[in-house]
């Protein structure tokens with residue numbers, strides 16, 4: 001699964017302002033209940049095992065329910081048993097029976113709305129199988145599950161706009177099983193250590209297509225406006241990976257080695273389908289070649305769901321993405337922002353679906369691999385720099401959350417199973433894999449993954465099994481690595497210093513581990529020492545609180561590059577001169593070498609050596625480096641040469657987002673002579689470039705900017721351009737712009753940062769609105785948005801909604817004596 005993200009950086013920014021409130025909330029929560037710290041989360045006991053699942057179902061759109069009949073073939077695991085316990089949540093159970101040949105024999109059962117306890121007709125041994133029949137109605141809206149940051153709630157099956165009353169939204173049904181929500185719509189043993197083959201017989205409206213796991217083996221027109229689609233999976237997988245999707249989609253088909261690779265996309269985006277998903281066959285080929293394990297399943301489809309509760313989900317052969325995957329042609333000019341998610345979910349088809357974490361405690365053996373696959377794919381498809389940057393983003397995310405340093409990677413104690421879907425299981429786990437890859441070497445790394453997958457196929461994995469696979473392949477004892485990274489918490493905080501000792505012709509490098517936990521990490525550290533233009537490489541181990549290393553150096557080194565491959569998962573504080581950074585920028589081979597150097601230079605622009613770095617960086621082949629150099633320019637001190645360079649970047653940089661930044665810098669120079677250029681760029685196909693240009697026009701000529709904004713408001717626009725248009729319309733327009741703003745806000749995906757950024761302007765606009773119907777519509781939009789934000793983010797976002805948006809709105813309305821409207825705001829405030 002890919003985590004839910006809601007313009008995270010913004011929310012983090014807010015969190016900084018409300019730190020004390022947050023700390024208070026956390027303290028209170030901790031005081032309330034810490035009993036979970038003592039509750040060991042055992043792997044689920046296997047009493048009976050699922051063998052085969054057959055479902056016959058139709059859908060009641062009126063009631064948002066599913067009418068189901070299920071045949072479950074089961075077998076005792078080892079010990080004989082006369083009992084069967086099934087997960088079945090919030091269902092209306094009509095019949096429970098045992099299938100005996102062609103007849104059904106009713107069975108005695110009890111049901112507590114969460115589980116069915118069934119008395120079997122006799123005691124079965126592990127050599128015998130039996131088939132249970134259950135007739136039921138699934139009522140997902142009656143299940144009150146808990147949500148998390150990764151998954152917004154847990155009702156398993158979602159009816160989107162089932163009655164078609166919302167004209168802006170298609171009618172869809174989709175399911176989300178992880179963690180244990182498939183059992184809201186199908187009785188099963190809803191545990192990751194169960195595996196079953198399946199066949200689903202789904203009666204769906206003829207006007208829609210359906211998607212499920214495995215192959216579509218049969219379609220029958222029922223002649224009554226409905227059709228029966230039969231989906232079959234001959235290979236076993238876990239119940240949380242079951243999937244059903246039904247809706248009005250275009251289906252675009254590619255193939256890979258004779259297997260169908262398909263993209264289910266809303267028809268408005270049909271033309272963009274291949275631009276969004278089209279790399280999937282190459283990704284399959286790449287992952288297969290790296291893992292030495294052919295794509296295990298019969299097909300691979302991807303679909304998107306409106307109002308999806310997470311980023312994306314790796315249902316076997318049928319990945320579900322948030323509808324944010326659907327980007328229009330102009331958005332794609334800036335690059336496909338869903339590429340990493342497509343790789344992530346695809347890699348899960350091996351790590352997660354083929355070999356499944358034995359329980360939620362070990363979820364990292366699913367998620368760290370999926371996370372790391374993003375690095376692997378970018379490295380392969382876009383080059384080493386892009387891979388290293390993707391890896392760095394993961395590292396930065398984990399390091400930005402200090403409380404996560406307290407959590408073990410493999411966790412047998414947690415408050416809620418949803419809590420393990422965090423920066424530790426994903427991003428930290430991914431960086432640990434990156435270290436492991438460099439430590440054992442590429443060939444051993446992928447050979448070990450092959451062994452892990454092959455040994456545990458169609459079964460379960462864990463960190464222990466991963467360790468055994470690596471040890472078997474490499475012949476090395478890896479306890480030290482797994483103990484400190486998988487079965488423990490934290491990471492090193494190091495101070496790195498160097499001192500040249502002229503009379504001994506040596507350079508002294510000290511690495512001091514300063515983490516507060518009473519724990520020292522064992523770290524293999526590569527060190528490059530550059531002397532008189534020559535690179536000498538050394539391998540050392542940091543194993544103590546302070547380690548001192550002496551390296552030969554006839555003269556003071558040009559640069560000492562500690563962790564020269566930039567792979568260690570640590571927080572570091574390094575003393576190095578800007579000259580050394582300049583040498584590093586020009587001579588070291590990695591993206592991270594240049595990235596560190598250019599960041600140092602950008603923070604110290606007055607240093608002459610920093611200038612050397614920035615001058616080289618602005619011409620760097622990788623856009624991130626160019627962008628940092630560009631943004632280091634202070635508009636107050638830009639000379640003619642720099643200005644020419646910025647104009648050139650704004651005009652022709654291959655990366656549109658870098659052009660956007662250059663335009664923003666030019667706009668700060670307040671030069672009316674750039675107006676013709678800005679007016680040219682405002683028509684650019686990229687929303688980023690056009691949006692930045694519109695903001696630049698506003699700096700010079702507000703009337704002109706308003707005219708452009710008015711014209712754009714009649715077109716379909718998104719992203720930065722949409723944001724600037726909304727902001728200009730609100731600033732210089734009157735209440736007449738409300739319809740555009742409201743519509744534009746309603747359309748935005750709740751996970752987009754634009755929606756978050758647009759909330760305050762919408763609130764501002766409502767201060768001017770006097771029409772009670774429009775006012776209510778605007779207020780409802782804000783309240784509905786706030787309610788759609790998952791619980792986990794509320795501590796951070798609630799002050800924003802309560803005080804900033806609604807508080808100001810109430811104040812403004814009271815001041816103007818608009819009592820009826822003030823009452824509307826006052827009525828919703830306590831609910832927030």
Ligand SMILES: [Zn+2]
Nearest residue numbers: 001002367370
């Ligand atoms: Zn995932």
